[in-house]
Amino acid sequence: MSSFIRKSITRRTALKGFGAAAGLVAGPGFVRYSQAQSSEPIRIGFQAHRTGIGASYGRWYERTTNAAVKAINAAGGINGRQVEIIVEDDGTDPGRGAEVVGKFANQHKVDVAFGTLFSHVVIGSAPAAGENKLPYYVVSEGHHVASTKLNRYVFQPGITDVKSQIQAMAPWIASNAGKKVTQIFPDFAFGYDHRDYLPPALKAQGADVIAQIAIPPTESSFTKYFPQIPADTDVIYHVMVGPAVLTFVKELGEFYGSNRPQLFGFIDSLEAVDVNSPGLEFLEGSHFWEGSPRYAQPDDSDAQKAYRAAVGIDDNGASVDDPKDISTAAHMFGCWETLYVIKKAMEDSGYQGRDDAAKLVEATEALTEFAEGPEHPQGPKIFNGKIHQCFGIQNISKLEGGRLNVVHKTSIEDGMYEPEGDYTTQPL
């Protein structure tokens, strides 16, 4: 094995040697070459869920990303360089996800990787990002980044994590919906965040979770689980994801009829689904968490309006080209905002190329807040560089008359929690 190591060192040193030579060439006296290099585009690898279970989201993530890049490039790009997006499909599969990140780092030679949504793909890809020292900006809303269980190259600066979202919902639920809460959630990690973080958050507000019903991920019908909902339930708190979610709502409607408890849900259930679909009438009058509102609101900022126009969604949150094509508005804004965070961090660090990856990581960690505006149309955010996670405001919307109207906006502080670790102590 020892000869292998020696060989391995030669391979590495050889590669490093090339890099150093390139650096020399790019030094003073070789201005022309240096200029040539700096006018090359910034390459951002977009890890997209084009196929697999995440494809509904993936499509809209891609549209938002393209819109943001168009806006950034129109305004002069990053550090004067244009931005180029390289898309690779990960099939919503963690194994393929890791390969895609490797491909970004070594084949496409991108500057950063970006855009992953599904948690298991993020977690599966994170080691590859860390080992290739490729900054990796995800738009996943999972708590995995903030848990500090990943590594120093993984960031989530564009969307608030689920733990924070849940915590921010608790005061409103306790004071407006009811004190006895039954949770229905998918029996996998996304559901576990809700399972684990809601009860303490509600407890702090004087309310209780009286039952937790976990639904297996392979399930396609739900009625048989409903009898487990205690009769004295005030609020059903539901977070279902995946294609079976319409069934879930419909069956809940058939089960309860008009005599139902309050309903509070995460819009994740209905992203890319028309709330006016047959069978969803039952949801009328219920409340939803939304990251960014799907329907245009009367008090929308100019930035929000501009963002919606740029991405190409109408007032109902559907594609301007096809009113039946509903967006994933509550999440996809994260792609837009993350790209602007990347831009900011690159500009702060004077980013030139892959050799500056460490500087870019430190510059991102040095960020503290993002003001509401064209770059952050969803609202202002606080960024915690130690846990690589941002915190923003959350919306609670009521479904009335076939549209979602925002009835409450939380404050950023509602969702703040004690950091669980510190990435900045890890070596770069």
Added chain:
Amino acid sequence: MAFGPHLLLATLEGLVTSAVLALMALGLSLVFGVMRVVNVAHGEFFMLGAVLAWAVTATLGGNPAIGFLAALVISPLIVGAVALLAEQLVLKRLNYNPEATIVATIGLLYIIQQLALTFYGPDARPVAAPFNYRISLPWFGYSGYKLSIIGASAILLIATWFVLTRTRIGLVMRATQYDSETAQAFGIPVERVYAGVFALGAMLAAVAAVLIVPISQAHYLMGLDPLLLSFIVVIIGGLGSLRGTVVAALLIGVSDGVISVFFSPTLAKIIATLVVAMVLVFRPQGLFGTARR
């Protein structure tokens, strides 16, 4: 909820699952029994049936009942035609070799799935039920449409049983299943029987899909779980046994519902799967098959 009503609800749910499963598994069982072909793409025929049901109802618009009935006719016909095409272009040329057909139908699975993703999209889309009638029981409400699925499935199963046992077509199929070489020698056009059976199997899956789609939406990845369940039903029921298939579908469907009353859902799935596996281990010929060798 009290135990009694809870159990009733779980049983009803189980029956609906069984009804759809029986139809789908019957298709798989026919193909399996007559042609000795393990059709891995069977779940995709199911998915295709659901997607086409959406396409038909969306195109027709208007009264959901009319759209649904049209889908019930058109969707299986198209799926049957697709299956026929696949049979002629691929399976026939493979001489129905068991291993080769497994790979070929996996290929078919990928192709159908990708075409659905490209042309239909990644979203789950609903199809309106032909009628909406909520049956109010003292303890809970239940969908009238779901109950009608059980009835429709029963009728279709009886019709299939009739065709298989009382008609010439059924006789020809059974003869081919029993011994294809002898059947050929007696002038039965075995190749045409195979083509017909493969199309019929796919159509049964499509019918099952059209029935289920008003309660569970069409999605391009919806085929896998029913495929796995159908495999289990076919094996438990015993090869090519219609009665066995129906009973196994009931067993699997209802036990899935009822076990969920007693255990946490994922644990229930684990136990149900393990129980069925153990049945197979200790009675490998299925519940109704006779030992074959």
Added chain:
Amino acid sequence: MMPLLTTKGLGKSYGGLKAVDGVDFSLMPGEIRAIIGPNGAGKTTFVSLVCGRVHPSAGMIVFDGEDITSMPPHQRVRHGIAYTFQITSVFANLTAYDNVALPVQRTLQGGHGHKAVHAGVMEALARTGLAGREDVLAGHLSYGHQRLLEVAMGLALKPRLLILDEPTQGLSDGEIDGFITLVREIAGSATVLLIEHNMQVVMKLADRITVMNGGTILAEGTPEQISANADVQHAYLGTPADE
């Protein structure tokens, strides 16, 4: 001398049909015994019971003083009972060499080396006249050679009891002569139990003959005794046996 093989009240019924019914049978070491009888007499079922391919419904089987009634077939082979199939069932997709190597490598004590296996295989092939055909796929051999390969596989098991189920079926006259010589040679080291329709072969080879009919033993004796037996004549030899 103690019999090598004894059965007591051995029976097998399928549904109501008694294929073998209360057979008491014994076989002395070194014997060449032929079992004859009309089709459906239970001959193949009987030897299948002996080698364990079929489980008996009644009775017991003793081999070399040990009750083997409930012993699985592969164990019986290891105790020295070898069976060659009536319907040729060599491994068609393997070479003749590999076919014979399978039994050879199992019977080799201690030395599993390639050399020892090779020597054993070549010897068995040579004894059955298949030398030079070791690389041919068994399925590509002529029918007669496949029968010989089957025998070679049986031989390679170094059995104490070799059961041959209609070994000469489909062989040419020349091949049959060679076969008779081979069985005589085998009998030097093993007891042979032979199911055979060809009466010439039976008469030339057998020390004793057992006649079965309707699942029971009709008669037993030397070839001369059997030829002279009226019952046998009536049941079997009397009917024109021109298969």
Added chain:
Amino acid sequence: MRHDGFKPAALHVAVIALLFALNFMLPDYHHGLLARIMVLAVFAMGYNLLFGYVGLLSLGHAMFFSAGLYGSGLAIYHLGWSVPAAFGAGLVSGAALSLVIGLLALRTTGVAFMIVTMMFAQVFYLSILYFAQWTGGDQGLVLQQSQRLIEVGGVTLDLTEPVTRYMAALGLFSVVLVATLFIARSAFGRVLVAIRENEERTKMLGYDTFANKLAAVVASGVICAASGAAYALLFGYVGSTLASVQYSILPLLWVLLGGAATTLGPLVGTVFMYYVIDVTSGYTSAYMLVVGIALILLVLYFPKGVLGTIRDRWVRWLP
């Protein structure tokens, strides 16, 4: 397979040497991808042992792969074991699981065997989700770089370093390849093939076919577990997707493509599938279509897989 073993041996040495040389020649991305392919080819080789040689078609091998994956991954994540100890834990998990599954599933044959193995694998998969508290459920767990170092007499091998990782993958691959070749040419291998061809006949040659099949299941399970354990240690991710039914079908595809019952077929099949997906996904997101069509064409025109066809038509000595 009795003639001189020189040509096959030389071929295998040449393949290993080629893979070694590729370490110095491949661009970074393909270098990394090939390391992954070699690890997964080990999975395919384990599958091939059972499917190719014994003719037992399992649809549940993801559970053996995951037994190694979780056996080693959890040992590191929760117990803080060293890399070699964790690798051992993976192998032991695979051996134990395959022994139990073998004892049960081998009571069945044919299609029932396929379904039973698939169902046991489903139970295994659901159990991973059920015990999410320890396994991380569907999200899985990440093994940190600091947990993936091997200390050998003062030298530290960092499995996250590309060349070390490549060499570790190559090492495992070579060992398993040579072991497969050895088994295929051994007396045991001959018995396995005989069982595939005619189990009844094999019994009548005095072989306890059940015991031989059980041994093959365990050997196959251990090899797959070795692949899973290496996956966890080299790539740092342990997740339930890798236990799902797709990962039971994949090794079947790889083996069928490369050629069942050929020693190098699993490698060829894995490389082929990986590059078909990798190349086509660069041109179209509809790469599943291309894969599907490729599968059908292969099975129509190369029914015995690439190496199986080559062996039948041209190179008879190919092991």
